[in-house]
Amino acid sequence: MELPGEPSKREVITTYCPANNEPIARVRQASLADYEETVKKAREAWRIWADIPAPKRGEIVRQIGDALREKIQVLGSLVSLEMGKILVEGVGEVQEYVDICDYAVGLSRMIGGPILPSERPGHALIEQWNPVGLVGIITAFNFPVAVYGWNNAIAMICGNACLWKGAPTTSLISVAVTKIIAKVLEDNKLPGAICSLTCGGADIGTSMAKDEQVNLLSFTGSTQVGKQVALMVQERFGRSLLELGGNNAIIAFEDADLSLVVPSALFAAVGTAGQRCTTARRLFLHESIHDEVVNRLTKAYAQIRVGNPWDANVLYGPLHTKQAVSMFLGAVEEAKKEGGTVVYGGKVMDRPGNYVEPTIVTGLDHSASIVHTETFAPILYVFKFKNEDEVFAWNNEVKQGLSSSIFTKDLGRIFRWLGPKGSDCGIVNVNIPTSGAEIGGAFGGEKHTGGGRESGSDAWKQYMRRSTCTINYSKDLPLAQGIKFQ
Known part of the structure; x- marks a missing residue:
């Protein structure tokens, strides 16, 4: 989004086609004021989104997957044009986003915690899972669609709003994907700010890392930058999900x-x-x-x-x-x-x-x-x-x-x-290559790769906060461990 004002004061970057280094787009970057306003709108949108039952949220994500399906060839071509990967990989990357939407639809009816046996008569012990709130997503140039999709689809069904900062060199792709999602949301009379985008560089990324309103920051990129991000997030006791380098x-x-x-x-x-x-x-x-x-x-x-x-x-x-x-x-x-x-x-x-x-x-x-x-x-x-x-x-x-x-x-x-x-x-x-992971398993690594997990399995838990809840439905007040306090 862009605030009223003088556009000339905002940086404009040019993205290039890697196949010939010809310019293909000029994209205005967000100012810090734009960023702050976007966060405000995203937080407001979250209050609406969090109240929608998870299966209904899954239905919206299903529609996002269908909208991406309809444009899979043109989006795949755009990935080839701006990122440089071959067409079959560009289309495959969009397909990966479609697949994780399908996966998230089913997951929206399955997320939840167990009912645990209580040692106290007349008591129930349960785990309650709630959305963290606003999920910041910083993605790299090499997978400008799929990595956002892994985070976005799962975060949405968990009840979170999303704030995306893609790589500056693939800004056109970020804008195109966001417009597709926004149309689905608005067609359902929901605010497009549920899935917000800020185009920008290190200044926006730093703001996201330091911003206490960003409840979880998912960062995909180099180990060197990831370490800086982790320190900034940890300094405010925030949550980070890191997908860093591999050797x-x-x-x-x-x-x-x-x-x-x-x-x-x-x-x-x-x-x-x-x-x-x-x-x-x-x-x-x-x-x-x-x-x-x-x-x-x-x-x-x-x-x-x-x-x-x-x-x-x-x-x-x-x-x-x-x-x-x-x-x-x-x-x-x-x-x-x-x-x-x-x-x-x-x-x-x-x-x-x-x-x-x-x-x-x-x-x-x-x-x-x-x-x-x-x-x-x-x-x-x-x-x-x-x-x-x-x-x-x-x-x-x-x-x-x-x-x-x-x-x-x-x-x-x-x-x-x-x-x-x-x-x-x-x-x-x-007996298979190192690359080409399926969406059903958790994706991520150890050591300097960051320890984060995205996509399938129980990766959804990283986008939620867990509460242990004890409910006394009796007329007595027994204490745990048999303690007597009277």
């Missing part, structure tokens, strides 16, 4: 099915041009299969169809910004300095836009500093290992703990991998 590994043992390993590593390392938080950045291969897998993977990389992301036949598009290209080149050079050999890629492509070659690097030590640094680019570091204990330790030695996967047929090894001495990540896969 994800695929491990292939000697008994792995290579017909699964190669396409899985390809998709996980190259999908979204290496810009997913679940992108595979490390590939550990048993020494007996290392050379064969590297050879197969190199040939597969050579077959990748590169082009404009909105071309349905393309599998690999550009990086999001020119700055990302510079980071890619810096990481490749650092890998070489630390003893790595580039066996595929490593260069910027000679074409318009932010295109770089998907890259495979071998010969580095597993503890090399560049290996332990998350570079948001399609660089895959490949290593040899000898045994299970060694490689499980290598998987866990990085600071992040988001996603991980092993390829094996050994049932005992699979359950050791899933157990307390296996992977320390929030997503622990077997």
Whole structure:
């Protein structure tokens, strides 16, 4: 929303198409006064929304999902245009929002706490769950629709209002999604401010982190910024939900099915041009299969169809910004300095836009500093290992703990991998890639990934506050633990 006044005093940013770096939109950013007014309107809207029964809220979310379905192709195309991911991924991202709306509709009839047995006669002990109030949602450029959807659909059925700040470089997508939601709300005679948007940069993000009126702040982004956000929120004893970086590994043992390993590593390392938080950045291969897998993977990389992301036949598009290209080149050079050999890629492509070659690097030590640094680019570091204990330790030695996967047929090894001495990540896969999570499970990671959980399972609890309620329906007043006070 925008307050009356002089628009010229508000910053206007230009968003660019990553495929050619041509400008596509100019979006006016919110001022701090705009932000404060938006929060006020969102809080007022929450008072209306919280009174609506959860199943009725679910019906509104169902309509939002239907509205997104109707525009899935055009929204997916917009994601390709402004973010740069290929069309099938752009459409898939909108589909993910649709799916979480469907999931949330069912959840709206299931959220609630248990009735617990009381030790006191004539007493009932129950858990009551209520919405936290206003949920702030700060999302990153790489999933400009889906991550907001995970938060928004679940937060809404829980009875919360939402305040969204998308990435400044994908502002057009944020505006388009918000307009779709607002129409559904207003068609149902509800205030559009239930799902508010403020376009802005670090100043708006800082305001959200420090604002006591924002009851929960969900932040998706880098570990470095996430740490600052967490400290600001914790300073006011607020709640934060953090989805931060990942340094994800695929491990292939000697008994792995290579017909699964190669396409899985390809998709996980190259999908979204290496810009997913679940992108595979490390590939550990048993020494007996290392050379064969590297050879197969190199040939597969050579077959990748590169082009404009909105071309349905393309599998690999550009990086999001020119700055990302510079980071890619810096990481490749650092890998070489630390003893790595580039066996595929490593260069910027000679074409318009932010295109770089998907890259495979071998010969580095597993503890090399560049290996332990998350570079948001399609660089895959490949290593040899000898045994299970060694490689499980290598998987866990990085600071992040988001996603991980092993390829094996050994049932005992699979359950050791899933157990307390296996992977320390929030997503622990077997015989599938590190990326491509389903909405039914909780999504998130451990350690420097932040510990937050979004999407399915019981992630809804993070958007609500719990009260333990004891009700005395007798005429006596017995105390717990048999205490006598008379």
